[in-house]
Amino acid sequence: MQGYDKYAYEPFAVTVDLAVFTIREGRLHALLVERGEQPYAGRRALPGGFVQPDEAAETAARRELAEETGLSDVAGLHLEQLRTYSEPDRDPRMRVVSVAFTALVPDAPEARAGSDAARADWLPYGEHRPSYAPLAFDHDRILADAHERVGAKLEYTGLATAFCPPEFTLGELRQVYQAVWGAELDPANFRRKVLATPGLVEAVPGAARLTGGRGKPAALYRAGGATALHPPLLRPEGRP
Amino acid sequence: MQGYDKYAYEPFAVTVDLAVFTIREGRLHALLVERGEQPYAGRRALPGGFVQPDEAAETAARRELAEETGLSDVAGLHLEQLRTYSEPDRDPRMRVVSVAFTALVPDAPEARAGSDAARADWLPYGEHRPSYAPLAFDHDRILADAHERVGAKLEYTGLATAFCPPEFTLGELRQVYQAVWGAELDPANFRRKVLATPGLVEAVPGAARLTGGRGKPAALYRAGGATALHPPLLRPEGRP
DNA sequence: CCCTTTAATAGTCCACCTGACACTAAATGG
DNA sequence: CCATTTAGTGTCAGGTGGACTATTAAAGGG
Numbered sequence: 001m002q003g004y005d006k007y008a009y010e011p012f013a014v015t016v017d018l019a020v021f022t023i024r025e026g027r028l029h030a031l032l033v034e035r036g037e038q039p040y041a042g043r044r045a046l047p048g049g050f051v052q053p054d055e056a057a058e059t060a061a062r063r064e065l066a067e068e069t070g071l072s073d074v075a076g077l078h079l080e081q082l083r084t085y086s087e088p089d090r091d092p093r094m095r096v097v098s099v100a101f102t103a104l105v106p107d108a109p110e111a112r113a114g115s116d117a118a119r120a121d122w123l124p125y126g127e128h129r130p131s132y133a134p135l136a137f138d139h140d141r142i143l144a145d146a147h148e149r150v151g152a153k154l155e156y157t158g159l160a161t162a163f164c165p166p167e168f169t170l171g172e173l174r175q176v177y178q179a180v181w182g183a184e185l186d187p188a189n190f191r192r193k194v195l196a197t198p199g200l201v202e203a204v205p206g207a208a209r210l211t212g213g214r215g216k217p218a219a220l221y222r223a224g225g226a227t228a229l230h231p232p233l234l235r236p237e238g239r240p
Numbered sequence: 241m242q243g244y245d246k247y248a249y250e251p252f253a254v255t256v257d258l259a260v261f262t263i264r265e266g267r268l269h270a271l272l273v274e275r276g277e278q279p280y281a282g283r284r285a286l287p288g289g290f291v292q293p294d295e296a297a298e299t300a301a302r303r304e305l306a307e308e309t310g311l312s313d314v315a316g317l318h319l320e321q322l323r324t325y326s327e328p329d330r331d332p333r334m335r336v337v338s339v340a341f342t343a344l345v346p347d348a349p350e351a352r353a354g355s356d357a358a359r360a361d362w363l364p365y366g367e368h369r370p371s372y373a374p375l376a377f378d379h380d381r382i383l384a385d386a387h388e389r390v391g392a393k394l395e396y397t398g399l400a401t402a403f404c405p406p407e408f409t410l411g412e413l414r415q416v417y418q419a420v421w422g423a424e425l426d427p428a429n430f431r432r433k434v435l436a437t438p439g440l441v442e443a444v445p446g447a448a449r450l451t452g453g454r455g456k457p458a459a460l461y462r463a464g465g466a467t468a469l470h471p472p473l474l475r476p477e478g479r480p
Numbered sequence: 481c482c483c484t485t486t487a488a489t490a491g492t493c494c495a496c497c498t499g500a501c502a503c504t505a506a507a508t509g510g
Numbered sequence: 511c512c513a514t515t516t517a518g519t520g521t522c523a524g525g526t527g528g529a530c531t532a533t534t535a536a537a538g539g540g
Contacts, residue, residue, distance in 0.1 A: 083323070086296045188517095
């Protein structure tokens, strides 16, 4: 790092890309925009945008998240850096280094198109290659990396509650795990493990109960303060 | 992302910073350089440098790693992206976005000073605040983040073998866990768990044995192909 | 050369975690 | 009223993991 000279090197553009997930009807969905311009016009892509000269990448990501989702309380959403993608040819026009973030949204208000996107929608993301694939740029890879990261973090952190509203039932929490992992979980064993993990959830004291559909009404819980889970909640083996 | 214009935005300098760890005499060490110039002249810092216009951050990181460590077989070393640090004021001179990497080195040849550093040394990194603290820029935080990441990945990946030479004893492997976690592990139980984890290590078939110091000679093992550990090898509880 | 020290390896015991599964409770829809 | 659905409780067998003891095989010192 001998003497810096801001013009000694080709300038890099720095952007953020957002892999935003939510659970809808028990299935995992990702927020995707439709590109309105070349390259990849008409193709689906991750929402994102440029980092401004005076803001950190995290700030830019949260700003873009607010713009694209139309959510009001963006401050409370879970936003986490995933990794940075810097291959020289990832954007055909110029050198773009992109810091990717993962965001988790509890309920899912309809998305709205941002300034630079033709449209924005919540589209199902799962095992099968979706009809809208492939995404623009290297966004398929980013989204897959984000999915893998979220799946892994469910095991050993209390992250799952970030997909849930402030008060939720254990059934809803279990659906989060099932949607992300793509696996069935035994309701009884899930309840036992969640309640045995200190700080994961705490019961809402009032006899508060929620009726959603059929079946016996369930007790409500709030997210506990726990960030690390000991022991972890491991996903079932073998995913070939 | 409406039409790019590479001069529409203030240019960002993109650098890589390296948190390089090794095990020496059973203790965790980090590779640190001494800065020769302002700002922070004379202070310790992480090795690193600029990303060139035609290379990915990973490529730049591996190039810097080779330059700073003097290792010949840099290609085989474990190098992994940590995260990107982009706070606008993290470098007092200009806007620098830095992609941080974690590298793990098995044996530790003496470091050598790179082009931009007065010197480079392996310095112990552990519980106590070391005498060389604080580091330049936000490098204390980067190094702490890297340590936490490595400690966590030892639990559920076969990463520990990256600290070991191609053939190693279970005692050496256990020392890796102990040095990174700063905790004592029962040798017998460690052996049982490691050998019970499929794909973590594989025995060297010949009656190969290694003599290092006192005690019964140990059997040699090679790193197995396993990348994910099921079940994980959890570190002991409670770190207040 | 013997004896102590050190580390690897083997084995045991027991508490607890976990998956599988049965059973009851409370709501809805025909 | 009855079948269905989901919540919640309980049980049981097998496996895992921590604590601990014992044995083996080398090095080093007197």
